[in-house]
Amino acid sequence: MxxxxxxxxxxxxxxxxxxxxxxxxxxxxxxxxxxxxxxxxxxxxxxxxxxxxxxxxxxxxxxxxxxxxxxxxxxxxxxxxxxxxxxxxxxxxxxxxxxxxxxxxxxxxxxxxxxxxxxxxxxxxxxxxxxxxxxxxxxxxxxxxxxxxxxxxxxxxxxxxxxxxxxxxxxxxxxxxxxxxxxxxxxxxxxxxxxxxxxxxxxxxxxxxxxxxxxxxxxxxxxxxxxxxxxxxxxxxxxxxxxxxxxxxxxxxxxxxxxxxxxxxxxxxxxxxxxxxxxxxxxxxxxxxxAFKSYHPLTIRFFILTSHYRSPLDYSNDALDAANKGLERLLNTVKSLRERIAKAKDGFSPDEIYEKLEHYKKMFLDAMDEDINTPGAIAALFDLSKEVNTLVNSGQEISKKCLEDIDKLYQELGEDILGIIEPKPKTLTTTFTLSWQVEDKTTEDIMKVLIDTRNELRKAKQWQLSDFIRTKLSEIGIVLDDRPDGTTWKKIK
RNA sequence: GGCGGCUUCGCCAAGUGGACUAAGGCCACGGUUUGCAAAACCGUUAUCCUGGGUUCGAAUCCCAGAGCCGCCUCCA
The missing domain is CATH 3.40.50.620 (HUPs)
Known part of the structure; x- marks a missing residue:
């Protein structure tokens, strides 16, 4: 190194x-x-x-x-x-x-x-x-x-x-x-x-x-x-x-x-x-x-880091839209991981996961060592996320400790070094929210009521009504996500 | 006119002469999963601007050409 x-x-x-x-x-x-x-x-x-x-x-x-x-x-x-x-x-x-x-x-x-x-x-x-x-x-x-x-x-x-x-x-x-x-x-x-x-x-x-x-x-x-x-x-x-x-x-x-x-x-x-x-x-x-009127500051930060600092960077809405989607994908993974941590118990921590973490960490740091190759570092983060998504979606029992260690790696690489994974982004100059941002308590409570209601309807196979709730929410920018372990929601712009 | 840089998949963008049959993202298409979605996962898409050369071997080095850009006024 x-x-x-x-x-x-x-x-x-x-x-x-x-x-x-x-x-x-x-x-x-x-x-x-x-x-x-x-x-x-x-x-x-x-x-x-x-x-x-x-x-x-x-x-x-x-x-x-x-x-x-x-x-x-x-x-x-x-x-x-x-x-x-x-x-x-x-x-x-x-x-x-x-x-x-x-x-x-x-x-x-x-x-x-x-x-x-x-x-x-x-x-x-x-x-x-x-x-x-x-x-x-x-x-x-x-x-x-x-x-x-x-x-x-x-x-x-x-x-x-x-x-x-x-x-x-x-x-x-x-x-x-x-x-x-x-x-x-x-x-x-x-x-x-x-x-x-x-x-x-x-x-x-x-x-x-x-x-x-x-x-x-x-x-x-x-x-x-x-x-x-x-x-x-x-x-x-x-x-x-x-x-x-x-x-x-x-x-x-x-x-x-x-x-x-x-x-x-x-x-x-x-x-x-x-x-x-x-x-x-x-x-x-x-x-x-x-620019902050159209894009979250962290999207702009991420966009900047997807090209090398010594390369010129061409600004366009298409490029920013693409960057925004990419960043959201990364943040979604971390979000799912953290939701999983909240529910996890003590248990088995497979060695192979730790080997993978080391592998992607090395990839990331090697890229950074080469004249701060942030695009390469970000690529490592995407590769890591693919593995993490597979793991999180597998339903496999993973210990809380192990999941926390994965999260720790995201904090080191994505938060401490790149500054793109930021649990509390400062949005002084924009009203934007990234999809994983925490809402206030009341909103959370209301959403829980809605989601519970909809899931009751789904149990009763009342698809028309449950889809109605989902459609109406999506019209106001809230996307529901039915997963094996429950329904989550996020706000998109 | 002088100096410097760039040209890699539809778009963005890495690439440190040999594991490049070229990373990653976006888009598109197919599939798995799902009540349907979403998300996620799997798969499909490039021989690297052109022409020479060096080398056992080049996207990577050298020469020539084409195109684009920056600096030589202020700008991060």
Whole structure:
């Protein structure tokens, strides 16, 4: 059992060994909180959530840091254009701090609904201005940065390894006609560490270079260094941030610290809609709050995990419907298992069942070890469920202990690692129920009366009346399930 | 123009040169079970974009071509 990650820096799958035994430092680029989170955020943060959960499962102590960008992210590129937060705040007639608060809350609300574990630290860029200023000062001292008209730029030519992550060469970048010529810069590909604030710019801080605000790339370097040290085990983020964002982070951090910044770079792929990248500029992005109107958050989580994190994921209603059915199938099995446990007695625990449990557990963990192959892991869960369904439906006497051990495996794999089997899903932003969710006591009691009545009718072979009850219930979304050991019911959407 | 990636069953999607006569899910069809259903189970459906090559052996490696996509402005 050896965990491997595909490292974007080396472009190879590598065995994972943290810098300090048993302890993992992990930083993931967080959202810029100027709008509600969308499906792209979901894919990214669900993917990294599973990585964190898995690292913890295999015994690592993980410190997981994910920033909240609340300043410095400009609309056009890293050094020109308007600040996204500021622009949106003006549009909504709000204080920037107020706007940031609204969308930060929205972000956490949706991430909670997706059943992501919260990062250990969610540092805000604006709360780390001194750290960022200090980093800029160090870069100036070391000769990697220069002041120009109240702004500070990183001198890319001084950092010879610039381009090592994205595979870009300096000459090519300069040839790229899309970088606007900025007369303040020595070199067109130099990037801003600190920007001078224009007179009307309300987000501003005092600095040795006058009033201004930090550049977008800077916060990640400053905050990861503060909370995780100068060399991180894992840095995650979206593929589209490889260049320039992560390339600039490497330059700043390694120039300042003179040691490797990140040992494993992990990048997740994009969400597409009809095969096209989902993007703000294309206007085809789907917010999670919108998506949650049509699908349960856990369905979306499951959907994300049915493809590999490094593959693009195409969003469509057909794909989501299929995912929903698949998830329901898995949950049904666990539900039946737990109903069976409630009725089970002590008794025989066959060895062959334990052998099977070990077999599927190994299949699952082997898949996870191979660069977090969640589709493979889920396949193992389906294979396991086939066996469990057969067992549960067989009527064979199985000890309570044995059934509980099966359930324990579902908890480990499906709940602890994948986070898709969740007895109490948080549905803050949706009214959806997955079929196995627990209803209130009164509903349960009424259903019991109805089911008992219908079963009396069935005993008396009064099929017309018993089918009438079933049909009427199905019309309001309640499905009855007559099994050898009794009738159960569930609510479908 | 530069850099990178993808193309596997009707759809989605794994696949770590040899146990791939290719996982798993959805859909469809047949069957078992059921009073009838539902659920569940069993069965049926691919030689891996095309053409070369390397190898005892390739979906997996190399070359060429076709198509699609991403990055090189902001985006997870």
């Amino acid at each position: 050896t965990l491997k990650f595909y490292n974007s820096l080396t472009k190879k799958k590598e065995v994972f060994t943290p810098l300090h035994e048993g302890y993992v430092t992990m930083y993931v680029c967080g959202p810029t909180v100027y709008d509600h989170p969308h499906l792209g955020h979901a894919k990214s943060y669900v993917s990294f959530d599973v990585i964190v959960r898995y690292l913890r499962y295999i015994g690592y102590k993980v410190r997981y840091v994910q920033n909240i960008t609340d300043v410095g992210h400009l609309t056009d590129n890293a050094d020109t254009g308007e600040d996204k937060i500021l622009k949106r705040a003006q549009r909504e007639h709000r204080e920037p701090a107020e706007l940031v608060e609204i969308y930060t809350r929205s972000y956490f609300e949706d991430m909670d609904a997706l059943n992501n574990v919260r990062p250990d630290i969610s540092p805000r860029a604006t709360a780390h201005i001194p750290e960022q200023i200090e980093l800029v000062e160090r870069l100036i001292e070391k000769g990697y940065a220069y002041v120009s008209n109240g702004s500070v730029y990183f001198d890319v030519q001084k950092f010879k390894e610039y381009g090592k992550l994205s595979g870009r060469k300096q000459e090519e970048l300069e040839a790229g006609a899309r970088i606007e010529i900025n007369p303040e810069k020595i070199n067109p590909s130099d990037f801003a560490l600190w920007k001078k604030a224009a007179p009307g710019h309300i987000m501003r801080w005092k600095s040795p270079w006058g009033e201004g605000f930090p550049g977008w790339h800077l916060e990640c370097s400053a905050m990861s260094m503060k909370y995780l040290g100068q060399t991180l085990d894992i840095h995650g983020g979206g593929l589209e941030n490889t260049f320039p964002h992560h390339e600039c982070e490497i330059a700043q951090s390694e120039a300042a610290n003179e040691r490797p910044f990140v040992r494993y770079w992990i990048h997740n792929n994009m969400v597409t809609v009809n095969g096209q990248k989902m993007g703000k500029s294309l206007g085809n992005f789907v917010t999670l709050k919108e």
